[in-house]
Amino acid sequence: MANKDFPLIFERSKEGRTSYSLPELDVPEVNLDDEFEASYVRKTAPNLPEVSELEVMRHYTGLSNRNFGVDSGFYPLGSCTMKYNPKINEDVARLDGFSHIHPYQDSSTVQGAMEMLYDLQTSLSEITGMHEVSLQPAAGAQGEWTGLMMIRAYHEANGDFNRTKVIVPDSAHGTNPASATVAGFEAVTVKSNEKGLVDLEDLKQVVGEDTAALMLTNPNTLGLFETEIVEMAEIVHEAGGKLYYDGANLNAIMGYARPGDMGFDVVHLNLHKTFTGPHGGGGPGSGPVGVSEELEAFLPKPILMKKDDKLVFEYDRPQSIGRVKPYYGNFGINLRAYTYIRTMGAEGLKKVSEYAVLNANYMMRQLEKEYDLPYPQHCKHEFVLSGRRQKKLGVRTLDIAKRLLDYGYHPPTIYFPLNVEEALMVEPTETESKETLDGFIDIMLSISEEAKNDPELVQEAPHNTIVKRMDETTAARKPILRYED
C-alpha cells in the first residue's frame, strides 16, 4: 500500500450493500409519516457508506496497519506513560455484567459494579494519601477543572471571594492553565530555577491574598522531584491558598511518597496512564479526584458510599460543586484500572515505580553522552533532553523524531515542556525490557552521528513510512475537515 492513497470508507461505498443485520419488524406497522409534519421527516439520507461486512473489516484492518501502538513497538512518549495494556483488563471489561449494565438500574441490582468502584476509590485514597476520592471526572483535564471548582467552592464557603488566581509553573502541562481559565480563574506563572524546580523566591512573589491555588506536577514535567515541596506547601497554605496535584506523573512515586503526605489538598489521577487505561488512540481516559478532609464536602455528586452494608449513590450533598459528568464516570476505564491494581498489589505498584525510575535513569545516563541534559540530577520516571547541540548542525528535534520513525520507534514527546529548548521528553515506563531500552539508546546515539555526518538524512526523514511529512500549513490554512464527494 506504500505511497498510495488509502481509500476512505466513503470511497468504498456502493449503493445496495450493507454490513448490518437488523431485527425483524415483528409488530403491526403504522404509518409514521402521518404523525409528523412533513418538515420534520428527513428528505435526504445522510451519506453513510454502504459496504459489506468484509469490506468494513478490510477497511479498518487496513487503517490499523497504518497505526502504531504500544503493542507495535517502543513508545517513549513523555508525560503519557505508554506502558503495556494488560489483556485481562480488556476481557473483564467485556463481561456482560459490567459492559451491559445501565446507570439507571436500581442500585440494588448493580451492587457488584458498585463494590468494584468502592474498592477502587478506597485503593486510590490509599495510594495518594487523600481522604476521599470521586471517580466522576472523564479524564485528567476534567479532573483538574473539578479540583479547581472545589477549591473555588471552598474559598467561597469561607466568604473569601477575592482569590481569583491560580499559579502554574512555566513547565506545567497546557491543561493546567486552560483548566484554571475554564474554572473562572486567572492563570499566573511561577518560574523554574536553574535546577528545573519551582523557584521559591518567585513563588513568594506571586503568592498573595488573591491566590486560590498552586497547581503542581510532582515529579514535574522535567521528570524532577520538587525537593522543596514541604516549603512550597507552607508558603501557599500560609497565604491561604490550596495546593493542587496533577497526578499525571504518579507512575514515579507509588509506594515511595503520597501527594496527601506532601500537603496537597486536591489530586487528580490519570487512570489511562499510570493505571493502564489504555490510551485508545486519544481516549477515553478517567481522571478521578482525591481531596483532603477539609474539601470533602465539595466533591462532585453523587458520591459513592456505604450505608447499612449497602452501597449507595448519595445525592444529599449541599456543598457539592454539583455534577461534572453524566452518570458515574468512565466506568469501563475505572474497571480496567481496578483490575490492574488487583494484579499488582502494594508490592507490585512499588516495583512499578522503582523500575520506571530505574529505566529512565539508565537511558538518561547513556543519552546524555550525545544529547544535552539541561538538568543533570537523577530523574524520576522520565527526563528531558535538549536537541540544541544538534540544532547547531541544522538538525532540529523534529527531524530527530522523524528519523526515529524510520527505525520503527514512536518518538518521545517533543517541544514540551516549554522551558527547555528543542525538548525531547523520554518516558520509557517499567514494562520495557533492558534490551528494548538498549536498542533505542543505540539508535538515538547513531542518529546523533548521522546529524554530524549526514544531516540531510535526518532532515529529510522519515524515509520508510507509508507517508512522508505532511503539509500542515495548508491543512490549517485551507481546512478540509470532512469528505465531500
Add this chain to the structure above:
Amino acid sequence: MEFRYLPMTDQDKKDMLTTIGVESTDELFSDIPSKVRFNRELNLKRPANEAQLKKELTDMANKNANLKNNSSFLGAGVYDHFIPSVVDHVISRSEFYTAYTPYQPEISQGELQAIFEFQTMISELTGMPIANSSMYDGGTSLAEAVNLSAAQTKRKKILVSKTVHPESRAVIKSYAKGPNLDIVEIDHKNGVTDLEHLESQLDENTASVVIQYPNFFGQVEKLDRVRDLISAQKKTMFIVSSNPLALGYLTPPGEFDADIVVGDTQVFGIPAQFGGPHCGYFATTKKLMRKVPGRLVGQTTDEDGVRGFVLTLQAREQHIRRDKATSNICSNQALNALASSVAMSSIGKHGLKKMATLNMQKARYAKQKFLDAGFEVLSDAPFFNEFAIKLTKSVKEVNARLLEKGIIGGYDLSDAYPELNHHMLVAVTEIRTKEEIDAFVKELGDIHG
C-alpha cells in the same frame, strides 16, 4: 513475587545500576525529602493471579442484573441497541487501542483517517458542515457548547429547556460557574418545551437557547418554532442536543439553522457500561470553526502529494494556547468514536433510516398496548422511541417486581421531575421483540392492578 508486566531481572537491575553509577534504586529516590517519604507498605488487597482475578471479577459481574439476561425498557439517554460483532473486532486491534493521540502523522494515518471519517459521518447526520473528533460525552459536550455561546456572543444568559436531559442540565450548571453564566430553565408542558415561557425569557442578553431533539421524554420539539423565536434576537445562538440515531428519520438540526449540535454516539456500537465511557460529538458551523473545543483532523498531502491526514487548527487547543485555549479538553473518547464509526459504516446510508423506524414502530406498538391496557400516557405528541406512562405505584417498587420476571423497567421520572410522580419513561429499541413488549405490558398491568 513475580509480575508478568515487569521484565526486569536481578541481573538487569545490577547492570543498570552500575551504568548509572549508584548502589541501589533507593539512591534514585533520595531527592524525596525524608519528611514526605512513605515508610510503610500501601494497604491494598494482595495481588491476585490471572485465573483467580478473572474468577473474582466474573463473580462480581454476575452480581449485577444485566441488559442481556433481562429484557430492558430503560433508556433516558443510554440505550440498549444491537452492536454488530465487527465493532469489537475492530476496536480490539491493539494498533488502535494501545496508541495515543496521533501526534506523529506518518505512523498514525490509521487513527487520523478514522477520525476524519467520524467527523464526516457526524457532519452528515447532523446536517452541520463541521464536526470535531469527539468529546467526553453528550452532557459535557453540551456544557462546552453553552460556554462557547457565551464567549462568542459576550452574553451571560442561557435558556435551557427542562426537557433537556436532567444530568446534562446539571453538568451545564457546573460548567457555567466558571464564566459566571446565568442559566434559566424553561418549563415544559406535558413533556415538550413551553414556547410561551421561552419567548417571555428570550431577550437581547440571551447568549443561547438549548433544546434537546428528541427531548428527554422522547418527544420531538418544534425546532422551526424555536428558531423563529431566536431569530428575533440578533446574535442569540441555537444549540441542539440530538440522539444521532433519531436523525436517521428526523430532519437534522442543521436544516433548522442550529449553530451548534451536540449529543452522544452511544447508540452506535457502544455498550451502556454503567454510563461510560460513551462518546460525545460536537458539530457546528464554518463560522465557529476556530472556536471548536477539542481535536480536529484535516486532510492534506505529504511531500510526494499523497493524501493524508493531520491534527489541525491546533491554535485553539490547550497545548498551544494554554490559558487562552477554547477548552481544556485533551484526552477525548477516540476509541469510542472509532466504535461508533464502525457501527455507522455497518448500518449504512439506508440502514440508518430502517433502524430508526424500527425503533419507532416498536415503540408505537408498545405505547398502543399500554393505552389498550388502560394506562395513561403523558402525551400524544410526535415522539421517537421513548414515551412516559403513569402508574398507580412508585416506579421503584414496580421495577423491583418487574425484575423478578426478568424485565428491567423504565426510568423513574419523579427523580428529576417531582411533578411527574409515578411516571415511568419507557424506551423501546429495535432489539425488543413483540413477545418481550407483550410480556412487559402484561406484567405492568398485573402489578398496576
